[in-house]
Amino acid sequence: MENDEVILLDFWASMFGMRIRVALAEKEIEYEFKEEVVGGTKSPLLLKMNPVHKKIPVLIHNGKPVCESLIAVEYIDEVWKDKAPLLSSDPYERAQARFWADYIDKLYDFGRKIWDAKGEEQEVAKKNLIDSHRVLEREALGDKPYFGGESFGFVDVALIGFYSWFYTYEAFGNFSMEAECPKLVAWGKRCMQRESIFKSLPDPHKIYEVILQYRKNVGLE
Structure with a gap:
């Protein structure tokens, strides 16, 4: 158009x-x-x-x-359906993609509590975040290169922004996402090789610096 x-x-x-x-x-x-x-x-x-x-x-x-x-x-x-479709033409596959995208949306609160809390609340959020990502890794990604299979699609788009926050989660939660969810991190690295992604996402360290300043401002550091 x-x-x-x-x-x-x-x-x-x-x-x-x-x-x-x-x-x-x-x-x-x-x-x-x-x-x-x-x-x-x-x-x-x-x-x-x-x-x-x-x-x-x-x-x-x-x-x-x-x-x-x-x-x-x-x-x-x-x-813009003539270019690189993100959702399958199959109704069931579309429904599955929407299900997992909706699931991903619910991860935001867990991640936020890792960088916006401390103590027991932070530990509970960290466990919930790791457990939820393990479910994604096991039930949705499996051994496929992308969530929809061989091609980058809707669920990948839904999650890839969260990937740029992994460094911040790890820094404040004191854990390694790669150790906890190796297939998911490998997926993220694979996605980052796409020009559409590495040009669209910010530097994870820049996100961390902004959140560190926020934590200092609110007395969490």
């Missing part, structure tokens, strides 16, 4: 926004990135485009907003 105006309201470290960035890159769609300040004043455009949740990311296509990252990724896949 030529001459489309595509804008992404996002925060550079958002794993949810990373999904949309990767999907757009996979489809080779040019877009304008508008940075939103998390925890700061929300822009008038964000409030106009997402009046319900008032959160990023928001994909704006020809002036019309699409909110919630997984919905936006599906939208991108449907609108």
Whole structure:
């Protein structure tokens, strides 16, 4: 679709926004990135485009907003369906992909408590995070190169943003994701070889530095 105006309201470290960035890159769609300040004043455009949740990311296509990252990724896949499909044409495989993407969304709270808590609360979150990733590794990935099989797809897009946060989880949780979930880390390294991904995701050390400063500000360090 030529001459489309595509804008992404996002925060550079958002794993949810990373999904949309990767999907757009996979489809080779040019877009304008508008940075939103998390925890700061929300822009008038964000409030106009997402009046319900008032959160990023928001994909704006020809002036019309699409909110919630997984919905936006599906939208991108449907609108630009002539390039690199992310969801299978098979209804059952699509249903399975949506199931695992929804499962991945629930991992956010575990990860957040690792860097936003300490003591027993942090330890419980770490166990939950590791156990959940082991389920993903065992039940969804298995011995396949990607979650959908031989080709990079929807579930990979759903999870890859979280991969850039693994370093932060490990640093504050004092564990090794590679030791706990070796196949999952190997999958992440495989994904990072794709141009659409390594150009879309931020440096994990940069995320860590921002969270370290946050922890100092709130008295966790």
